[in-house]
Amino acid sequence: MVTGAAGFIGSHLAHALLQSGTIVIGVDRRDPATDQIAAANLAGLQGVPGYMHITADLLNCAVDPLLVEADVIFHLAGVPGIRPSWGPRFTEYVASNILAAQRVMEAASRMSVPRLVVASSSSVYGPTSGGASVETDHLRPASPYAVTKLAEEHLCLAHAARADCPTNVVALRYFTVYGPRQRTDMFTHRALHAALAGQPLRMFGDGHQRRDFTYVDDAVAATIAAATAPNATGAFNIGGGSSASLLDVINIAKSLVGRDLQIHQEPARSGDVLTTRANPARAHEVLGWQPQVDLHNGLRAHMQALAQPVGYSAAA
Numbered sequence: 001m002v003t004g005a006a007g008f009i010g011s012h013l014a015h016a017l018l019q020s021g022t023i024v025i026g027v028d029r030r031d032p033a034t035d036q037i038a039a040a041n042l043a044g045l046q047g048v049p050g051y052m053h054i055t056a057d058l059l060n061c062a063v064d065p066l067l068v069e070a071d072v073i074f075h076l077a078g079v080p081g082i083r084p085s086w087g088p089r090f091t092e093y094v095a096s097n098i099l100a101a102q103r104v105m106e107a108a109s110r111m112s113v114p115r116l117v118v119a120s121s122s123s124v125y126g127p128t129s130g131g132a133s134v135e136t137d138h139l140r141p142a143s144p145y146a147v148t149k150l151a152e153e154h155l156c157l158a159h160a161a162r163a164d165c166p167t168n169v170v171a172l173r174y175f176t177v178y179g180p181r182q183r184t185d186m187f188t189h190r191a192l193h194a195a196l197a198g199q200p201l202r203m204f205g206d207g208h209q210r211r212d213f214t215y216v217d218d219a220v221a222a223t224i225a226a227a228t229a230p231n232a233t234g235a236f237n238i239g240g241g242s243s244a245s246l247l248d249v250i251n252i253a254k255s256l257v258g259r260d261l262q263i264h265q266e267p268a269r270s271g272d273v274l275t276t277r278a279n280p281a282r283a284h285e286v287l288g289w290q291p292q293v294d295l296h297n298g299l300r301a302h303m304q305a306l307a308q309p310v311g312y313s314a315a316a
């Protein structure tokens, strides 16, 4: 079962699983009949043999019947995004990132599903000194979103630590995932879109913020490895190894379209840390995973997909 299957990463994951011959039940509360983004994300999945889509809210749907033959739950459903988490939408973050995870985890345990892979986030680290974060580092989440992701990760791991829980949990701390069908609020999407359309780009802060950009195919490969690696348990950093600043992304976007990009700079927003950088050693050692796509090739594939917004283009 893939939760959040109508979302950015979830739809790529479901597609990759189907390609490997796995039967997938996708669950998402966004209804493709009424939600254009969900419809676009699911376009390559609907009607494919082996894929069944359920439109349901994990906060109140019956989860057990969906897990009757499940070997793995990929729990990617959630409300992402740092900035909106400061406002009145916080209750939505708590509901979808914590309460829904609790329901999914309880159902996993009741139905004896052997493994649950849960989407956590690099944001759980909070501000760092600029060095690479290791899973054992002290965690200082700096936004309400990050607090809910840390709670989600710890909640699932707490269930798994119970002597009577048959479900093993792997929490993946994704670092800034980008690629085709990326959420439109994310910086790389906005930068590439602005470059293609010749429109100004709104940038929060001076652009020197650095991120460990992870191409979506690499994030998906790590997620599948997390489901199958025999001894995997606990938290893993999933960082693409492309440490770059927002200005670097802008420069690549400009070079890809061959023209300048007008920037509208706005003050940095609370909770946006200066640097995220993954130490990926544990994922390499235990999951046998290594990112394959560098930032330039990844952004090129992302831009090609934006220019022709249908399909599942690879960055190779």
Ligand code: NAD
Pocket: 003, 004, 005, 006, 007, 008, 009, 010, 027, 028, 029, 030, 056, 057, 058, 059, 075, 076, 077, 078, 079, 080, 081, 095, 096, 100, 119, 120, 121, 122, 149, 173, 174, 175, 176, 177, 178, 183
């Ligand atoms: P997304 O918004 O594209 O996908 C999330 C999906 O979850 C959405 O389709 C949404 O409808 C669904 N959902 C939310 N609440 C639900 C509920 N209660 N019941 C059923 N469905 C629900 O986001 P994404 O970028 O694909 O992120 C997927 C996961 O990865 C999220 O948990 C996010 O926190 C995490 N993550 C993403 C990134 C990134 O860079 N994209 C980085 C770190 C962590």
